Amino acid sequence: MELLVVGAGEMGRWIADTVASADAVTDPAISFTDLDADRARDAAAGREARALEASTAMADRFEVVCLAVPISAVADAVAAYADVADGAMIDVSGAMEAPIAAMRDQLDPDVERASLHPLFAPPRVPGNVAAVVDRDGPHVTAVIEAIEAGGNDVFETTAAEHDEAMETVQAGAHAAILAWRLAGADVRDEFHTPVSAGLDDLANTVTEGAPDVYAEIQRAFDGAEGVADAAAAIAEADPETFADLYERARGEGTERERHE
Numbered sequence: 001m002e003l004l005v006v007g008a009g010e011m012g013r014w015i016a017d018t019v020a021s022a023d024a025v026t027d028p029a030i031s032f033t034d035l036d037a038d039r040a041r042d043a044a045a046g047r048e049a050r051a052l053e054a055s056t057a058m059a060d061r062f063e064v065v066c067l068a069v070p071i072s073a074v075a076d077a078v079a080a081y082a083d084v085a086d087g088a089m090i091d092v093s094g095a096m097e098a099p100i101a102a103m104r105d106q107l108d109p110d111v112e113r114a115s116l117h118p119l120f121a122p123p124r125v126p127g128n129v130a131a132v133v134d135r136d137g138p139h140v141t142a143v144i145e146a147i148e149a150g151g152n153d154v155f156e157t158t159a160a161e162h163d164e165a166m167e168t169v170q171a172g173a174h175a176a177i178l179a180w181r182l183a184g185a186d187v188r189d190e191f192h193t194p195v196s197a198g199l200d201d202l203a204n205t206v207t208e209g210a211p212d213v214y215a216e217i218q219r220a221f222d223g224a225e226g227v228a229d230a231a232a233a234i235a236e237a238d239p240e241t242f243a244d245l246y247e248r249a250r251g252e253g254t255e256r257e258r259h260e
Helices: 012-022 036-042 055-058 071-081 097-106 136-149 159-183 194-206 211-220 223-235 239-259
Strands: 001-006 029-033 049-052 062-069 085-091 112-118 128-135 153-156
Touching: 001 012, 001 071, 001 112, 001 136, 012 029, 012 036, 012 223, 029 036, 029 055, 036 049, 049 055, 062 071, 062 136, 071 097, 071 159, 071 211, 085 097, 085 136, 097 112, 097 128, 097 159, 112 136, 112 159, 128 136, 136 153, 159 194, 159 211, 159 223, 223 239
Parallel strands: 001 029, 001 062, 029 049, 062 085, 085 112, 128 153
Antiparallel strands: 112 128
């Protein structure tokens, strides 16, 4: 498989390594391209891979093109590389409705297309990978099998369901954790309760990443606003209203457990 990875960050390197090491992929030949040419060269170094200038990559053809670019750049990337993908185009940007719509609009109808979202940072593999396969075929199947061979659980969804879920599990969760860290005081470790210690660990996890990645998530999804409204409601609640909010939270948690 001739694979061009557009975007040589952590996720681009993860998909390249996953494909290169899988038995499901025959004769993998990996190329990286990135707006930052040094980053593409760094990704290729130490791997059996090439680093290509964007102009060179756009003039070539590849069996599979994987877009590992920021959410805000994915539609433009689809347009830029639509004529480069011979067999399939896949994105791992983290949103799904916009990439799928762009691929439907820009790609030849015979080109396979899929949007995959690994729900983890690459240092924490394996994990769950959401998948929308908009046009199936052997190339998409081989990539998904490679991901599964790495111990990941690939599950089907729709683009709309995925993007709605991201408002809660990404934008909302990140906003709540960062707000707790920013609002809290610096206290001795002995004072931490099981709840606050857990939140502190989560805040450490969130803040070990790249701020531009988290900013992209906040711009793409609306979950932070709901968290802010809920926090304001708790802050302003009288005892009776607080009890109602508490019971509502308990009930929603119980309902989630019932569906798991």
